[in-house]
Amino acid sequence: MNISTKSIRTVLALFVAGTLLLTGCKKDPVEINPTGATATNGYVDNWILNNMRYAYYWADKIPARPDTTQAPRDFFNSILYTYNATTNPNGDRFSWIQESSADLTALLNGQTTTTGMEFDLLPRAQNSTDVVGVVLYVLPGSPADKAGFKRNDVFYSVNGTPLTTTNAGIAYGDGTLTFGMATVQNGALTNTTTTRAVTPVVFQENPIFKDSVYVVGDRKIGYLMYNQFVPGPNGSTTRTYDNQVNTVFGKFKSQGVNELVLDLRYNGGGDVQSSTNLASLLVKGVNGQAKVPFVRKEFNPQLTADILKDPQGGSDYFYNYFSSPANNIGSQLSRMYVLTTERTASASELIINGLRPFMTVNTVGSTSAGKNVGSFTITDDNNSGNRWGMQPIVFRSYNKNNESDYWTGFTPTVSVDEPYGALYPLGDTRDALLAGAISHIRGLTSGGRIGRVNAQTVVGSSLTRKPGGSVITLPQAITHKLLN
Incomplete structure (x- = not known):
């Protein structure tokens, strides 16, 4: 989870000072570079170290004398609390750093340089080194949309080069990309001479991908596909997208929706306040005047103490x-459904964990990511030439009942895999995950697996390039204290 997009948009990402001198964690001063030249590795590494020792959730696990001569990305990774699926499943697998803080800020606000096409890369056949791409969805109005790409399209080459396990990265390339298309008929994959050319552009994604209402017997099912928790467009101070979500729920309410399917299968997280907004539209039996917690955030001891002392922080923070x-x-629902995959993470998982104390939340799809921790963006505003931005884990999240143990993700109530090569349009009631939810709503299944196990191994995905997390805003006074 990441901290609020407001702090990102205003570049008030806490702990940006290049020479961060804090009580109890003082480091040797680092010289500011006033020339605007690119900062040295030593400067950037010390900037990373000072901020991490103050804000990192596992600050007590940082090595005492790390090597500050390394390249910044290597140094950042070297001081993380190492995750291991067997020996340390509660370790850090989500902190990250990016060479351009401006790009990081844009990514977290749904703005990327993209063709507008998200896809998975798969082996063409079992034990084959040949690779194909399967389109998962296409952003309306994007270059890929204008070129005619649709969900379930398959491509086998890029710029005339057939994809393999060793060169598949060319599918994410810059400049004009010409995709060689294949067809699937009766389960057989055949290359064609058809090509489609697209050029990536800077594109602002609206996270509200689709909303519908379906009538199935006496059930009115509201469906919302929501792909990132973003309050508004990059650079905006208006919560445009949150307001649009509110409008969708106004439609659900007026149409008497009595079942809700929330499609978060590709949603890696985002703004915690946007997640709270969505949860507030769904929760059952809560009076917003009563200070009922959706999520509680736990920080390291020093940051906790400073927040408690801050007049703009305090215990409510x-x-x-x-x-x-x-x-x-909520009053119209007896339960709700969330469609999940391994890409459902962070602020998306907050919805599941935060609502379960109040209502039945069924999940349909595959096991979610297991990201019960969050982060905020840290950038350097000291005219130091340091353009790096980092997104370290700084808090762990709990629901009203102090439940947080979903490190390994939420296991689905109904297990369904997306059938590559036979994908129906998103929002189509024949779509495997949506159909699984409707089957459970109708009482045709009580849980377990629906359909075959998808044996295909994903060897790459464009979705890994999209950021996730749970973004929060820090108390302004703490930020000012650190900036001065």
């Missing part, structure tokens, strides 16, 4: 409370 929006449909 550790909580995101439910509100009482007019378009809440």
